[in-house]
Amino acid sequence: MHSEVEVFAETLDRLRLDVNKALESLIQDELNLGAGEVAREAGRMLNAGGKRLRPILFMLAYRLAGGDNDEHAMPLALAFELIHTATLVHDDINDEAEQRRGIPTIHATSGQAKAVIAGDWLFVQGFGLGGRYSAQIVDIIARCCANIAVSEFHQLDHVLNLATTPEDYFSIVKGKTAGPFAAGCQAAGLIAGLSESQALGLERFGMELGIAFQLVDDLLDLRGDERMGKPRGADVHEGKMTLPLIHALTLSHGPHRQRLSELIEDFSDDDFDELMALLDRSTSMEYAELLVRTHIERARAELEVFPESDAKRLMLHITEYVMNRHV
Amino acid sequence: MHSEVEVFAETLDRLRLDVNKALESLIQDELNLGAGEVAREAGRMLNAGGKRLRPILFMLAYRLAGGDNDEHAMPLALAFELIHTATLVHDDINDEAEQRRGIPTIHATSGQAKAVIAGDWLFVQGFGLGGRYSAQIVDIIARCCANIAVSEFHQLDHVLNLATTPEDYFSIVKGKTAGPFAAGCQAAGLIAGLSESQALGLERFGMELGIAFQLVDDLLDLRGDERMGKPRGADVHEGKMTLPLIHALTLSHGPHRQRLSELIEDFSDDDFDELMALLDRSTSMEYAELLVRTHIERARAELEVFPESDAKRLMLHITEYVMNRHV
Numbered sequence: 001m002h003s004e005v006e007v008f009a010e011t012l013d014r015l016r017l018d019v020n021k022a023l024e025s026l027i028q029d030e031l032n033l034g035a036g037e038v039a040r041e042a043g044r045m046l047n048a049g050g051k052r053l054r055p056i057l058f059m060l061a062y063r064l065a066g067g068d069n070d071e072h073a074m075p076l077a078l079a080f081e082l083i084h085t086a087t088l089v090h091d092d093i094n095d096e097a098e099q100r101r102g103i104p105t106i107h108a109t110s111g112q113a114k115a116v117i118a119g120d121w122l123f124v125q126g127f128g129l130g131g132r133y134s135a136q137i138v139d140i141i142a143r144c145c146a147n148i149a150v151s152e153f154h155q156l157d158h159v160l161n162l163a164t165t166p167e168d169y170f171s172i173v174k175g176k177t178a179g180p181f182a183a184g185c186q187a188a189g190l191i192a193g194l195s196e197s198q199a200l201g202l203e204r205f206g207m208e209l210g211i212a213f214q215l216v217d218d219l220l221d222l223r224g225d226e227r228m229g230k231p232r233g234a235d236v237h238e239g240k241m242t243l244p245l246i247h248a249l250t251l252s253h254g255p256h257r258q259r260l261s262e263l264i265e266d267f268s269d270d271d272f273d274e275l276m277a278l279l280d281r282s283t284s285m286e287y288a289e290l291l292v293r294t295h296i297e298r299a300r301a302e303l304e305v306f307p308e309s310d311a312k313r314l315m316l317h318i319t320e321y322v323m324n325r326h327v
Numbered sequence: 328m329h330s331e332v333e334v335f336a337e338t339l340d341r342l343r344l345d346v347n348k349a350l351e352s353l354i355q356d357e358l359n360l361g362a363g364e365v366a367r368e369a370g371r372m373l374n375a376g377g378k379r380l381r382p383i384l385f386m387l388a389y390r391l392a393g394g395d396n397d398e399h400a401m402p403l404a405l406a407f408e409l410i411h412t413a414t415l416v417h418d419d420i421n422d423e424a425e426q427r428r429g430i431p432t433i434h435a436t437s438g439q440a441k442a443v444i445a446g447d448w449l450f451v452q453g454f455g456l457g458g459r460y461s462a463q464i465v466d467i468i469a470r471c472c473a474n475i476a477v478s479e480f481h482q483l484d485h486v487l488n489l490a491t492t493p494e495d496y497f498s499i500v501k502g503k504t505a506g507p508f509a510a511g512c513q514a515a516g517l518i519a520g521l522s523e524s525q526a527l528g529l530e531r532f533g534m535e536l537g538i539a540f541q542l543v544d545d546l547l548d549l550r551g552d553e554r555m556g557k558p559r560g561a562d563v564h565e566g567k568m569t570l571p572l573i574h575a576l577t578l579s580h581g582p583h584r585q586r587l588s589e590l591i592e593d594f595s596d597d598d599f600d601e602l603m604a605l606l607d608r609s610t611s612m613e614y615a616e617l618l619v620r621t622h623i624e625r626a627r628a629e630l631e632v633f634p635e636s637d638a639k640r641l642m643l644h645i646t647e648y649v650m651n652r653h654v
């Protein structure tokens with residue numbers, strides 16, 4: 001007899017395997033068509049993907065909403081994973097990141113020019129799959145991707161901007177990180193046959209979960225976690241205003257705020273202990289953790305209207321996983 | 328009474344106006360939705376577009392194929408123009424070009440990071456429109472865009488590669504420049520209701536015209552033409568192996584070939600007269616002109632199976648325009 005947790009793990013593993021197999025066969029098909037290096041480089045980054053949180057979540061949202069043929073939802077799930085990877089490849093150029101998902105970035109191995117094009121190629125593959133659906137679904141994907149770009153512009157404008165407010169932060173996070181979670185869940189629900197208003201419940205679920213996910217990312221960047229596949233403090237080095245920093249800047253005064261500003265503006269790895277001590281003073285890590293719990297609770301509440309099912313239990317399980325990722 | 332040429336010019340002007348109005352309203356809609364700077368920057372580059380050769384051609388291909396409701400084809404025409412502009416924005420980053428279409432490039436005004444994202448945004452807008460069509464059309468667009476990326480990788484591998492063959496050249500041109508002409512004409516034909524095999528005739532038309540278009544571009548880069556919106560010799564400076572250079576390297580021997588190689592590998596504007604004299608020795612400009620005429624003739628021949636119509640006459644007129652652009 002298996003425990004519930006074992007059954008969960010088995011189902012998630014099977015979904016992850018399905019997603020990985022489908023992505024690998026997409027890359028292999030393109031290689032067979034003569035795509036060569038661009039498919040190899042894009043595939044290298046794609047296949048280093050690990051968790052597959054987004055596509056698994058969208059497959060589950062499809063099942064939760066009553067969908068009974070995974071093949072109808074798989075192209076959508078893959079489309080979002082491809083587009084997500086495309087944005088990472090382009091982000092890494094702009095951030096001059098050397099590592100991603102624990103392997104060298106494309107621009108580190110093949111140069112900037114090829115990294116720009118490899119990202120475009122991933123976008124194209126994603127839209128090729130997403131374009132198989134109705135105009136309604138295509139609009140949701142396109143709107144989500146346009147919002148990613150808009151939010152990335154805002155994020156760039158806020159680099160090292162010590163006056164960044166929590167509102168700025170949440171607006172950027174909603175567009176860039178949480179938006180795709182929301183759009184994928186909403187689209188999966190519609191494909192399964194939900195009404196527009198029911199699907200909006202899944203959209204809100206994805207948005208809340210995505211916000212929590214980004215907050216956890218902020219915490220992990222400061223705490224350091226080898227599972228991130230990138231060095232500790234990468235966000236601070238890039239001048240990204242994460243929520244714990246924004247919170248600490250708001251609450252700190254006098255010499256503490258002065259010192260915090262200096263650390264953020266010219267950060268080196270030797271400064272970690274001092275930075276963390278300042279964040280401790282304003283309990284900014286705890287504040288971010290509290291927000292994680294709030295948004296996870298809101299996400300879970302959105303699922304209440306849906307009937308009990310394995311998919312629903314797994315989605316609730318994933319909300320816990322996202323919340324506890326930083327433990 | 329108007330001459331045929333006047334009627335042609337009037338119809339083309341009207342189509343160009345329709346395309347421009349639709350693009351401007353797309354940008355305005357995005358601005359109204361809060362897209363801000365990314366839409367302004369992308370729109371600045373999009374609206375500097377001038378000729379609108381591709382979308383006009385696709386609208387005419389739709390009419391030639393019996394289509395009688397322009398609104399059915401307009402999203403396709405706009406999609407290709409948006410995707411084309413996206414590739415230009417990304418190319419300009421990689422080429423470090425300062426000017427495009429006679430205005431400063433996005434990376435020159437807003438920096439590389441925003442230029443990457445603005446290009447992505449244009450891709451997304453294009454795919455959002457292209458995704459409104461059937462899976463067959465979406466596949467054609469996605470296949471075409473994937474080929475652009477594959478060819479751009481090849482082109483980068485051939486920068487300053489003096490052993491580049493005409494086969495390499497045509498393979499790159501077919502993917503990068505001519506492929507979108509071909510895919511747009513083919514898709515327009517299908518949308519109008521052509522059979523697959525009839526639409527393949529339009530695909531071949533677009534491919535031949537696109538090859539001729541690129542050859543003329545090569546000639547204009549060497550001769551210099553202010554209508555290009557970029558400085559004379561930009562291709563040579565970037566190390567792009569254009570057909571006249573490939574031809575001259577193949578036909579030249581001894582000290583002439585030696586000097587030609589040196590000029591290509593380390594080109595400065597003072598070298599123009601000497602370069603052109605070497606190209607004259609091997610009649611390489613004339614050879615490229617001959618190829619232009621050959622491909623234009625092949626393009627025109629593909630239209631013979633279609634019944635006479637204003638659209639057909641205008642498409643033939645455009646083939647002449649493409650051929651004579653370098654005069």
